[in-house]
Amino acid sequence: DAGVTQSPTHLIKTRGQQVTLRCSPKSGHDTVSWYQQALGQGPQFIFQYYEEEERQRGNFPDRFSGHQFPNYSSELNVNALLLGDSALYLCASSLAESEYEQYFGPGTRLTVT
């Protein structure tokens, strides 16, 4: 039973560029949430996708957008990158009826220079 997978593992981008991060949920899960974790901090909720729609969103600017595909996999896009976007980006999957039991992937480490 495959767990949550994320790609790439590491990424280095320049200010102003755009980035796309990918997530495949745990088998059988239909809901994907994205979190940003800055160094030394706890994860912060970005948004959650269910049935290919953004169901709820945290306090992040519109530069952060996402998408969920029919196979439940998801992408996180960040435009006009800032130095402050450097962080570990975590994807978590869950079942809609058991939304709180979230399983996290290994994360993508994004560095913006």
Next chain:
Amino acid sequence: SQQGEEDPQALSIQEGENATMNCSYKTSINNLQWYRQNSGRGLVHLILIRSNEREKHSGRLRVTLDTSKKSSSLLITASRAADTASYFCATGVDRGSTLGRLYFGRGTQLTVWP
């Protein structure tokens, strides 16, 4: 603002000792969860305790929840060097618009010395 706050921020103990970490939160919750994170990688789910539960065990882990004090504790008994990690509490807040969203604290860095 972050819902949960762990205490202490850092904890250093010897192998075989018990480690206790605390978490306080601000609003009513549906559940509280503890996660472990090794070296800035993904979060590993340890245990979930619902708001109507007071204590839960899983192997060497014991979690308590006091909703009147809005606090929880995680006890790791007979700690091992492999338990060295950051530990986070996360709350699931019981409000419809934020259903399923987890609020994390800043974590406790546990170091277990051989």
